[in-house]
Amino acid sequence: MDQIQPIVFLVAVIGYTLTAAIWDQKFYKIPNKLTLPFFFAGWVYQGVFDQWAGLATGGLGFLVGFGILFLLWMVGTAGGGDVKLLGGLSVWIGFRWTLYVLGISTLIVILVTMGIVVANVLTVGPKRMKKKLLATGKPGKPGEKPAAETVEQRKQRRIMAYALPIALATWGLLASAYFGNWPPLPWTLT
DSSP, X not given: OTTHHHHHHHHHHHHXXXXXXXXXXXXSOOOHHHHHXXXXXXXXXXXXXXXXXHHHHHXXXXXXXXXXXXXXXXXXXXXXXHHHHHHHHHHHHHHHHHHHHHHHHHHHHHHHHHXXXXXXXXXXXXXXXXXXXXXXXXXXXXXXXXBOOOHXXXXXXXXXXXXXXXXXXXXXXXXXXXXXXXXXXXXXXX
16 A cells, blocks of 8 residues: 555646646636546545545645635635635645645746746836736726726736646655655655
8 A cells, every 4th residue: 555655646646736737727717627526536545545644634734725725715816726726736735735835836926927027027118017917997988987807808917827836836846855855745744
């Protein structure tokens, strides 16, 4: 059983994050038919391989991963698919790795966003960049409240899909764990 666990973990987690990243980049949406089965499979994985300790680790990971992104979704800064994506992944990777993935993926988003903003300022100028990236609503008649932004307009403003930074953070951590012996692999923490 000890030899099978790393294989199951790697195939599932890499396959899930790769599929989610491609899907999110292409459709700007992460479907329930991807996240929900992975979420439930994570509970089975934890129960089979690490019993109660694994279920506790998966539960804490879920509370952190899903919980933090759910709060961000509530205030309008994260998408519902992103919440479900990390919720499913966090059951597999546990509490510590969920914190690592959140921190690294956030750093990736900040760096990429800063790069895109600087590139836009240099290529199209600050005024056009502001108009392109900020939600201001459709202009109406003077004194009227602007019309709400449509879903399509929000998609056009979107700088990047969050599944890719989550995938990159996860893969980077896995590479670091295998080749640099840090952080400890999730199944060694239970």
